[in-house]
Amino acid sequence: MxxxxxxxxxxxxxxGHTDRAWHIAWNPTKPLLASCSADKTVRVYAYSTSPPSPSTSTSTTYKFTLLSNIPTGHAKTVRAVAWAPSGQTLATASFDSNIGIWEREGTGEKPHTHTHTHGEGCAHGEHAHALDGGDAEDDEGGDFAGSEWEWECVSTLEGHETECKSVAYSASGTLLASCSRDKTVWIWEVHPDGDFETISVLMEHTQDVKCVAWHPTEEILASASYDDTIKLYIDDPSDDWFSFATLTGHESTVWGLAWSPAFPKSKSNQTSNSSLMPISIENPGRSxxxxxxxxxxxxxxxxxxxxxxxxxxxxxxxxxxxxxxxxxxxxxxxxxxxxxxxxxxxxxxxxxxxxxxxxxxxxxxxxxxxxxxxxxxxxxxxxxxxxxxxxxxxxxxxxxxxxxxxxxxxxxxxxxxxxxxxxxxxxxxxxxxxxxxx
Amino acid sequence: MPAEIFNPNPVIFSAPKSAGRLSDLSAHSLWVNDPSLSEDDEADETEPIDQDEIYDLIRSIYDPEHPNTLEELRVVSAPQVTVGTNRITVEFTPTVPHCGMSTLIGLCIRVRLLRSLPERFKVDIFLKPGSHQSENAVNKQLNDKERVAAALENPTLLDTVEQCLANAGARGGHL
Incomplete structure (x- = not known):
């Protein structure tokens, strides 16, 4: 070591969770962290930072505050949570076989758009600037602290026959994937106003599907299963989604998946220390x-x-x-x-x-x-x-x-x-x- | 319960009332009968738990389709329990190799140990090798924590488990 x-x-x-905590998801654009549990709740935490202070400490200090405790209404364990790329919407996957779609209460009054990355739909006075994209200089200032956020279920996606195990938004936010013990992977198209349309039901696995994960830039979906395999899917524009590859090698259940992350092309991956980071972005062949x-x-x-x-x-x-x-x-x-x-x-x-x-x-x-x-x-x-x-x-x-x-x-x-x-x-x-x- | 009886006529073995180390257990067990030792006792004292104590916890579980205990049917036995450092492996033997109740029996054993043992123990449950025609499938399901968790949220299944565990404290300890 x-x-x-x-x-x-x-x-x-x-x-705070009173039963097994299953999963967590960091909001991609805002300083928020969501966790879910067998206690059927989702807890959303906000975090803020204090810059390094030479007089007291040499490192950045993080402070986490509970923002919301969402009862969810799911009848059983909430197994997984996932944020939309916009950071505005949260999806929950439950053992009650449903997917829940959650948005901050009040934001639903305006037309729901999934492509915006700024908070025009959430302009709540002092919170507005904190809801801007992730690099806003003020979003570390603790604007989330001390305020209670209410979340409403804007949609419930029904279709799976048994426990949902995982849910994931595509990089563009226009597609949602879910999977279940019923051996299927569903792909849903995300429409405005919390509408979802089933565009594919993939029945490739022979067992329980444990996890779904979208490629960070391309519309490629991966699923992992109790059948020890991983399947990869793409859309055939003239037909339907289909599995183009099966990855075998694991000798038991495949529980989780993670794609290698996309690196920003235009700047260093460490904004606060860019002078120290003459790195890596110049590798155009890496995809x-x-x-x-x-x-x-x-x-x-x-x-x-x-x-x-x-x-x-x-x-x-x-x-x-x-x-x-x-x-x-x-x-x-x-x-x-x-x-x-x-x-x-x-x-x-x-x-x-x-x-x-x-x-x-x-x-x-x-x-x-x-x-x-x-x-x-x-x-x-x-x-x-x-x-x-x-x-x-x-x-x-x-x-x-x-x-x-x-x-x-x-x-x-x-x-x-x-x-x-x-x-x-x-x-x-x-x-x-x-x-x-x- | 399904109407089909997988083993309509199992062999029942007598189980002497004073089986083995029961008196020993009462006298020497450091945790089974001692209510003062709570789970959040952070004293880092690792109380030894042996094979017989684990066996005592599971021997009185009822078989799902017979009015007999797992001990009486010799589904479980002390030598089939392995205790390591914070690891416990329980092997069990179905009465017939096509026993459709095996997953349920394993689930009952798992629930009994979950409820009885300190949290530090990781429990693995397997069929006796060669004892069942779907050995790998049953083993996989019994050791998939997500499947177990979901099963225990099924009210019908949980009710069945509770019935099998109704008298599980008859031998061995209560917490």
Whole structure:
């Protein structure tokens, strides 16, 4: 452990769920975190930051405040939550076999649009500017604190026959996918005013479907199943959605999926420290071509795109002793190149092919974080490299960890949230094990 | 309950009332009969739990289709319990290899242990290898926490489990 380059430090322990906490989702545009539980509620937390203060502390301080406790009305466990890319809408997947669509109360008075990224539909006085896109300079100012937010269910999507296990919005926000123990994956088209239209029911898996995940930029859907496989789907414009690939290799249930994240093309992935970050964006050949999966077989597999519609297993990561329930792939925070502790050749390679940080967690209570990067090879496809950069055992004491999620917002990519069987939600910051010289 | 009886005529084994270590258990168990030890006792004292204590917790579970206990039907036995550091593995033997009740029996064992053991224990439940024609499918389902959680939100199924567990405290301890 001593030789790991990073450590996982606690930020907060959010208690309140009265039963197993299953899942969490960071809002992509606002400083909000949603968690869901077997207690049938969703809790929405707001976070704010205090900038580093030389007099008191050397690091940014985060403060998390409960904003809403949504009873949901689901008759059974709320298994998963997902935000729309706009950050305005929250979807819930429940064991009662329904999908709930939630919006902040009052915002429904105006026509509901799914493409806007700014808060014109939510202009509530002092909150308005905080609802702007994620990089607004004021959204760390605690505007969410102290105010109660009410959420209303604008739509209930019925169709699955048994427990819904996962729900996900496509990158454009125009499509929603859901999956269930009934072995099906449904794709819904998102219309204004909370209307949804079923556009496909995919019956490719032979068992329980555990997870769905959309590619970060393309309309490619992945699903993971109790049948030990992963299926990939695209739309045939002249026909219907269909499965174009089946990824086999896991030896038991595939619980979770995470695509490698998209990196912004125009700027550094760390806005607050851009001078230190002469990185990686210049790699035009990289097209978010990896998918990570985690399984009951205690491995994480990373699948590499080897052709337009072909993914192959490029890496098997081990280190967990029990089932891995969740995997999340974030952009992470690159250390300044001068700090990369590898030889010159290795350093250059990692700068070019940096792919971010992959976190995994599960029944053994441990959180593992790998840095991934690719290097050129003699094959048409680059070589995928990995290094374990941080590990924390017993992150929630003796309890299973059910979900792990990186914050996607710019400047907060080192924040990681986890949920556990005791109902607890924890937020962590992943920082260099040795403080950087300033 | 389904009308079909998977094993209409099981072999019943006698179970002596003073089975094995019961008196030992009462005298020496550090947690089973001691209400002062609550779950949130953070003293980090790992009380030893052995094979026989686990067996005592599950031997009196009723079989779903017979008025007999799992002990009487020899579905469970002490040697089929393995105790490791915060890990417990329970193996059980269905009375017939096509027993459609196996998943339910395993679920009852899981629920009984969930409710009785300190939270630190991770429990794995398996059929005795070779004892069932759908061994892998049953094992997979019994050890899928999501399927177990969903099953226990099914009122009919939960009611059946409760009936099987109605007398589970007859042997071994109550918390």
């Amino acid at each position: 001593d030789d790991l380059s990073h450590k996982i430090t606690p930020i907060t322990h959010l208690q 978010h071509s990896y998918l990570a999966s985690c399984s009951q077989d205690c491995t994480v597999r990373v699948w590499q795109r080897t052709a337009q519609h072909k993914w192959e297993c490029a890496l098997v990561l081990r280190g967990h002793e029990r089932s891995i329930y969740s995997v999340s792939w974030g952009r992470g925070v690159r250390r300044p190149s001068s700090e990369v502790e590898v030889d010159v050749e290795g350093k250059r390679e990692r700068e070019k092919g940096y792919l971010g940080w992959l976190a995994s967690a599960g029944g053994d209570g441990s959180v593992l974080i790998w840095e991934l990067w690719e290097t050129p090879s003699t094959n048409p496809t680059p070589t995928l490299n990995h290094k374990l950069i941080a590990r924390l055992d017993s992150a929630h004491g003796v309890h299973d960890i059910n979900a792990v999620a990186w914050c996607p917002r710019s400047g907060h990519e080192d924040l990681l949230a986890t949920t556990a069987d005791d109902g607890g939600v924890k937020v962590w910051q992943v920082v260099p094990a040795v403080a950087l010289p300033t």
